[in-house]
Amino acid sequence: MDDSAAREEVRSLLASGLVTEVFPRADSQDDALAITARLRGADGLRQKLVIAGFTLETIVYAGIEQPCSTCMYFLVHRRYCELSELKLPVEPEWSCRLWRM
């Protein structure tokens, strides 16, 4: 599946009302490690999106906007999340709770 088709699959799952674990956000390194450990055991795309807390809109948390576009894992030219436990095409305005500046 190419990036465009994979991105549309993610968008479709989220737009259809998939409830994801948007909160709590990963405030600490320990929080992030706990979430990525769960992601490594995820069974398929749907479960990954749930555990990572994906949203189609930017979440503002503690006064900080957390879009993929400003996350350290975002590859701007490919519109892709390179976090090894995700490895997914995303859109700049999407968000997840593993966001890192």
Ligand code: SF4
């Ligand atoms: S880790 Fe960053 S780039 Fe990846 S989905 Fe989450 S917010 Fe977007």
